[in-house]
Amino acid sequence: xxxxxxxxxxxxxxxxxxxxxxxxxxxxxxxxxxxxxxxxxxxxxxxxxxxxxxxxxxxxxxxxxxxxxxxxxxxxxxxxxxxx
Numbered sequence: 001x002x003x004x005x006x007x008x009x010x011x012x013x014x015x016x017x018x019x020x021x022x023x024x025x026x027x028x029x030x031x032x033x034x035x036x037x038x039x040x041x042x043x044x045x046x047x048x049x050x051x052x053x054x055x056x057x058x059x060x061x062x063x064x065x066x067x068x069x070x071x072x073x074x075x076x077x078x079x080x081x082x083x084x
Contacts, residue, residue, distance in 0.1 A: 006080035
């Protein structure tokens, strides 16, 4: 089973996509686009993250903005970073 980033849902299928912890070891939970040196690279809200990812989802899946937003809302809200 492919692990996904617990912030953006990017598949983390190899070490090259893993973010880094404070001790510079590879994170098993977050990708390099979201997490570096033990911290998130941004301080977005869940809603801001969804809006940020919509264009990528539209391009990858050839779906509408509304469908991308629905999928992202459902998916991201279940991830570790956003479950608070």
